[in-house]
Amino acid sequence: MAGLATPMALRVAVTLGLPDRLLSDSVAADQLAAELNVSPIALDLLLRHLTTLGVMQQTSTGYRTTEFGANLCADAGNGLTNMLLHMDSAGGRAELSFVELAHSIATGQAAYPRRYGKDFYDDIAEHPRLRESFDRQMTLRLRMQVPRIVAGFDWSRFSTVVDVGGGVGTLLAAILTAHPGMHGHLVDLEATAADARHTFSAHNLDERTEVTAGSFFDPLPAGADAYLLSDILHNWDDEHAHRILARCVEAARPTGRVLVIETVGGLGAKSEFDLSMLVLYGGRERRIDEFRTLAATHGLVLDTVTTLTHERSLLEFQLAGQ
Structure with missing residues (x-):
């Protein structure tokens, strides 16, 4: 219940676009790492954990998205992608404020400004992509x-x-x-x-x-x-x-x-x-x-x-x- 590995692995997978990229064909970790400009060893570790979760499956040629993992694709229609993207999504970015929960419990105040230096609404007002993703999330x-x-x-x-x-x-x-x-x-x-x-x-x-x-x-x-x-x-x-x-x-x-x-x-x-x-x-x-x-x-x-x-x-x- 306390582990952070799985929720963060899902967020990184969605942020990197892995479920969509691996939906139609199997790709080796080193090839995928070159495409994404990330560490091949680290990416393989991530993909192994996603396989443990049933989001990915390992094949003779690499990794591919499972039917279950397809729920994390951008066009799945369930809103998960919009919530899990932690770079361009208001929801995903906001969720990371939970690392400052102790501050909120101690003060009764929002943790978002403590993490990002401004409150949620000021932040999305300054970043159109965040504002757009927030409107999608509410819809x-x-x-x-x-x-x-x-x-x-x-x-x-x-x-x-x-x-x-x-x-x-x-x-x-x-x-x-x-x-x-x-x-x-x-x-x-x-x-x-x-x-x-x-x-x-x-x-x-x-x-x-x-x-x-x-x-x-x-x-x-x-x-x-x-x-x-x-x-x-x-x-x-x-x-x-x-x-x-x-x-x-x-x-x-x-x-x-x-x-x-x-x-x-x-x-x-x-x-x-x-x-x-x-x-x-x-x-x-x-x-x-x-x-x-x-x-x-x-x-x-x-x-x-x-x-x-x-x-x-x-x-x-x-x-x-x-």
């Missing part, structure tokens, strides 16, 4: 659950929804497609917002959508019926979560609702993912009572909790006195 995380999220809640109650930090627009596009009478407004940083515009165009939603490039720490578009925060608050400590909720309430007054979709502590949250939120962002998967306390500061009252999937729930808040 993949939601993709299988979007139909149930759309079907599991009565979105038609709202004529206008602002998706705060809505990424490339996958969820909002699905909601609007299912409810032709609704209009949506997505807010995210410039590069991601540009991708959201493409998403809406691809779904023929240009007439019913608006996209604003900006931060959820800045004033939000006012007057919508609902403000949606999907997988947002768990990425932030209480100080920043308060700032985000304050912007939502400021824009939602006097009758708008605030909708929070997240993995809720005690309702599907996994302890491993809780630690990930801490190490990456200084956040956590809050429990219902923690959400109530957080929201009460802003005059928000928890109205309903709806289980959407095995991972995510929707918490609907209304302004006190509504």
